[in-house]
Amino acid sequence: MSSGNSYPLRGRIYMADLGEEYGEKPYVIVSNNARNRALATYLAVRITTSSKPPLPSIIELAPEDPVVGRALCDDIVILFAEDLRRDLGGMSLQTMMRISQGLRHALAL
Template sequence: MSAALRGQIYWADVGHGRKPWVVVSNNQRNRNLSTVLAARVTTTPKTGIPTAVRLGPADPLEGSVLADDLIQLFDDEIAAGQSAGALSPATVLELNRALGIALGLP
């Protein structure tokens, strides 16, 4: 498999059933390591939470990305899954903002 790309959604089973995860680590890291950092996508409505990014009509799935629910996925975990597509550029910008809040970045 080629390196996972930032903003791409992959299906992976990390012990709780097959769920969608958005790659949030940078592409250089993704090319050089056997893991990626990913944020969970949920279909449960999350309103009023600044670290939850609602997916819009230009995105491949409905729901929200939880910028404060991050895990490390191994390449074989996402290789066994499927790509659901990529977030829209506008959603990636919103996710960047939410990640900053979740990680306490200025």
């Protein structure tokens, strides 16, 4: 895990392996740190490099982010610790604010 933590922090990007059907893909952790510390599962959204329609729930990543592509805020998954392969770095604060807004759109909050 990142920064000496025994749990993934919100905003960190991990390669996660969800099995043969899905393969290894990047995900950004979106659940809050208190939940991540208390539970053995983490909420995350998938990151893709595929073209997607312009929707408020699809967030373009910024050049300063450690990966390229889009965060699919309407593609929320539960990850287990054993799914996480490697930490790719943390999203910028500005991107995480936009991802938070994308989650609000996706969940009608």
